[in-house]
Amino acid sequence: MNQAFHSSNAFPLRPSACPGLLRIVPALDGGICRVKLQRGELSATQALAIADAIDEHASGIVDLTNRANLQLRGVKRGHENALIAALLGAALGPRDAAHAHADDVRNVMTSPAAGCDAHALYDTTALAAELLSLLQSDARCAALSPKFALLLDGGERLMMLDHPHDIWCSALHPRDHAEPMFALGLAGCPPVLEGHPAALAAVPASELVALTRALLHTFLDLAAPDHTRMRDLLAKQSVESVLARAERESGVRLLRGQSIQSWRREPADASRRFGAWQQRDAHRDKQRWHIGGQPALGRVNSATLRRLALLTKEQGATLRMTPWQSVLLTDIGTANLDATLQTLDALGLATTTDNPLTRVIACAGSTGCVKSLADTKADAVKLAARLPDNTRVHLSGCPRSCAAAQCAPFTMLAAQNGRYDLYHTHDPRESTGFGRLLARGLTIDEAADLLNASAAPPFDEPFDA
Incomplete structure (x- = not known):
């Protein structure tokens, strides 16, 4: 039960128990294939491709994960290569499939409402793309564990703040600084309550990618072979020594002081993953909404996935997975609110918190x-x-x-x-x-x-x- 399957010897993979798109790991009900999504986003075409692929090559079941990814279950023995080929053909793999390790390290979590949350302090869409590009293109990042993860928080009200990350960055209020800034921490989460570990420093948004690269290199330079996560390194190295080394390598000057130490992130509201919420839109006469629904226990079948794809296409919307194992459709017009909610309800997705x-x-x-x-x-x-x-x-x-x-x-x-x-x-x-x-x-x-x-x-x- 410990053999992993991948599409060919052209895609050598590091030993790992973590499933990936190119590493299908056997389980009791068949193989498991994990598809990592950029910002949790899935196009209608990609959703249809997955539905077709899991009907032919797997059990027809998809689990939404707590990292806003997809886990395809019940992959049939002997169908692994065909499934991988179908997913790569739908552009669901790493940017360059010739570099298989790039699939493992595509771990950047953002808000499922990034770019449209009305309460966001910063639109993280472009920064997230830069961080993903860094992880996929920097050859050294291939040595990172498939569990090593980054959090990029734009200050959205709909944001998962409870998952510990190896590196986290959270937008600071723009009125407090001359340029957009991000608070920074290692091996944890943004502080919301008093008593949470405080942010370590702040960095300008324009230098965040450079600093992240330096932090990744610092981790890889200092980590022992058995150190897979940042918390492992910090058990042996001081936080200050890690930050100082990253500052030297990047040339980025970090902002420290009492204002950073005392900063607390505004609480998030996980209930905003349900129902309809107004987006931040440039033109009020073209108001758009994001609408969320949660499948029972985070699991959908191929028929539901096809219907979600069709709904996304009909509404000119974007389909995103969330770290609460739910889905979010963004850019829904006011005239289509009721019909969209009714469709989600008909598919068995909870659109309110009433469902236990x-x-x-x-x-x-x-x-x-x-x-x-x-x-x-x-x-x-x-x-x-x-x-x-x-x-x-x-x-x-x-x-x-x-x-x-x-x-x-x-x-x-x-x-x-x-x-x-x-x-x-x-x-x-x-x-x-x-x-x-x-x-x-x-x-x-x-x-x-x-x-x-x-x-x-x-x-x-x-x-x-």
């Missing part, structure tokens, strides 16, 4: 993963039917926690088929482990009883913590 399945995440479970001890997908549906309001739960089939990039308020860790250990964390800053153990070996009904009994202070967690 929007507050549950689950890994592939025992039907798809040999390491899972329970059918987490089926159990999540049962749990959702009894889930109290404003309670978010992560069901994980094993301790690897593949479905969640950060610690959820409640985690149910499978102990055996149909039974889970229940954990809770009071602290939204906690990013490792599952929190405090509340009970062991619970059935779904027993877990639901305990969650309902605990759905009051101090256990209550706000939906957008």
Whole structure:
């Protein structure tokens, strides 16, 4: 179960357990192929190409990931090369498919509403393209782990701020500086609450790419062979030594001081991934909206993907994946709002927070993963039917926690088929482990009883913590 398939010997890949477009990793339900999307974006043509490819070469199932990518499941043995060829033909691979490692390192997260969020401080679209170009074209970046990731935050209200990244950059308010600036941090997230690790420095937007290149080179120069993430390096090297070396290599002068240390990022609002929200548009008479919907447990089939592609084409919209395992259609005209929402509802995508399945995440479970001890997908549906309001739960089939990039308020860790250990964390800053153990070996009904009994202070967690 550890062999990976790729299209030919012309695409040599580093050993890794992470699936990619060119590295199809076997699982219990067939091969897994991960398609990394630029800014989470998928054209109608590409969506149709994926739907056709997974019907012919896989199980017809797509999982939306918590990094706004796509995971194609159930790839049939002997069909790996044909699937890869179809995806490359739809321009879903690295910019230059001759350099296979470029697929691994295309890890830049932005807001799914980048370029159209009415509350953004900076349009990150062009900067994101430059960072992706750097990762794909700089030969040294081929040595980075497929998990090494960058966050580029333009200050949007719809923004995932909870995922720890190796390098993160967050737009500062323009009135505070003569030129656009980004706060900078390593191995973490932008600080929202007091007590979060503060930003380390600030850098002009015009020099962000140069500094990022220097930080990547610094990491590669200093990291030991077993250091795959920035946090591994910072356990051995001081933050200041890393920043100083990157400053010297890049020639970029970083801004430091109390104003940067005390800066806090405005809270985001994850509920904006549902329903219709006005975009920032140049002409009020041509007002556009972004509309979001979430499939149950982040999974869609080929028929749904085709219908989304058709809807995108009909509306002249853009289809984007989100890190909440949902979809966002941007640039929808006012006259088409109701019809678009009705179509998403008809496809089974939740467009409001009323649906309890929007507050549950689950890994592939025992039907798809040999390491899972329970059918987490089926159990999540049962749990959702009894889930109290404003309670978010992560069901994980094993301790690897593949479905969640950060610690959820409640985690149910499978102990055996149909039974889970229940954990809770009071602290939204906690990013490792599952929190405090509340009970062991619970059935779904027993877990639901305990969650309902605990759905009051101090256990209550706000939906957008």
